[in-house]
Amino acid sequence: MTDSQTGTLHALAGFLRREQVRLTERWMQAVAADADLIEADRLTWEQLADHLPAILSGICVALEEQDLQPVERAIERDARQHGNVRWQQGYRVDELVRELELFRRQLASAVRAFAESEDTFTRDHESRALRLIDEALSFVTLTSIREVIGERDRTIAEYTSQLERSNRELREQQRQVSELHRSRMQITRSLVHDLRNFLNAFSVDLQLIARVPSGAEAGLALATRQANDMKQLVDEMMEYSVVVGENNHNCIEPVDLPMLFDELVTAARPGIEAKGLHLSARLEAGLVRVQSNRIRLKQVALNLLSNATKYTREGEIELVIARCGDSQWSMRVADTGVGIAPSDTERVFREFERAAGDDVPGAGLGLAIVRELCRSLEGEIHFESREGQGTTFEIRFPLDLTPIS
Structure with a gap:
């Protein structure tokens, strides 16, 4: 390359730099007049000009160097x-x-205009300049297209991932709806079955009273028991509907455990002893106060004690409240009842499921209520059971339950 060629292309580069503003304005006018460039009509001057001044500067350096490589990265x-x-x-x-x-x-128009004004700018110079400009803009076009395609692919991948997540969530929601439907059908069947049995027995008792007036006292006792069983069923249904439907946050308060312990023993002892069972109760010394919700803790304990009483024919029921590590305390209820088969360890926590047969009163909601209450109290449920030998439930609660903000 001769010095004259280098100087001439240097002069062209200087000319293009001086003409940058007019070049950009003419280009923008051409863009605005082009019917195929729809998106460009929505952009401001600054948005449209974008990185073209920097690209033009790179082209000018390439003209001065007679080579694209020195400015290729820029x-x-x-x-x-x-x-x-x-x-x-x-x-x-x-x-x-x-x-x-x-x-x-x-x-290209600017190069031709420069050629007309400069006698030393030959066709060879013009050809070299246009070739470098074409090479640079082809590189710009290819790189820009790759970036656009890369962004499009990333967006498609993101949308695809979101769609897959949405589909998984939809399938999960459909599964939950299906399970809810089955659960509601099970509720209906269970209620109809239990209430029909109670009403049949109640009707039989009333008929016996009518036929044998001398046996009215015994008949009334049977009818009263049936009425109490129906009331227990309705009470369990009401309690469960409140627990699962309650959206309010826990009311966290200081709970006096000795006082709660006395309340539980007083409430549970009559029913336990009425079945000929023994109640063994113990509160660990020094465990006085925790931060939790007293009413819900009482519900958990009474449901466990009631469940243990139902499924125990002889022996004892044990209630123990004790410290469990540095940050937890535990409530343990054990019985010497029928126990739970290994295959039923998950089932017994579902609504309207029972560990024994239909001769046990209740709706099968006791452990489902316990599960929901423990979830709100951050309680960890642990239990062990052996068929025919009894069951032990231990629930570990935080000493200081933190309110949900």
């Missing part, structure tokens, strides 16, 4: 940014290619 960086911005602005690939082609035409 032009690639600007082209990537240009493609990224155009993607965010909503450009299609064909619009991106079209506006860069219009920019190439403006540069």
Whole structure:
């Protein structure tokens, strides 16, 4: 390359730098007049100009060096940014290619204008200059397209991932709805079955009273027991509906455990001793006060004690409240009852499930209520059971239950 060639292309580069503003304005007018460039009409002057001044500066350096390589990295960086911005602005690939082609035409016109004004700028100079400009803008176009396609692919991948998550959530919701439907059907069948049995027995008792007046006392006792069983069923249903439907946060308060312990013993002892069972109760010394919800703790304990009483024919029921490590305390209820089979360890926590047969009164909601209450009290349920030998439930609660903000 001769010094005259280098100097001439240096002069062209200087000319393009001086004409940058007019070049950009003419290019923008061409873009505005092009019917195929829809998205460009929505952009401000600054948004439209974007990285073209930097790209033009890189082309000028390439003209001065007679080589694209020294500025290739800088032009690639600007082209990537240009493609990224155009993607965010909503450009299609064909619009991106079209506006860069219009920019190439403006540069070609500027080269021809410079050639007409400079006698030393020969056709060979013009050919070299246009080749470098074409090479640079082809590189810009290709890099910008790759960036747009990369952004599109990333967006598609993100949308696909979101769609897959939504589909999984939808399937889970459908499964839950299906389970809810089955649960409601089970509720209906269970209630109809139990209430029909109670009412049948109640009706038989009344008929016996009518037929044998002398046996009225015994008949009334049977009828009263049936009425109490129906009341227990309704009470369990009411308690469960309140527990699962309650949206209020826990009312956290200081709970006096000795006082709660006395209340539990007083409430549970009559029913336990009425079945000929023995109640063994113990509160660990020094465990005085915790932060929790007293009413819900009492519900948990009474449901466990009631459940243990139902399923124990002889022996004893044990209630123990003790410290469990540095940050927890435990409530343990053990019995010498029928026990729970290993295959039933999950089932017994479901609504309307029982560990024994239909001869045990109740709706099968005791442990379901315990599960929901423990969830709200951050209680960890642990239990061990052996068929025919009894069951032990131990629930570990935090010493200081933190309110949900």
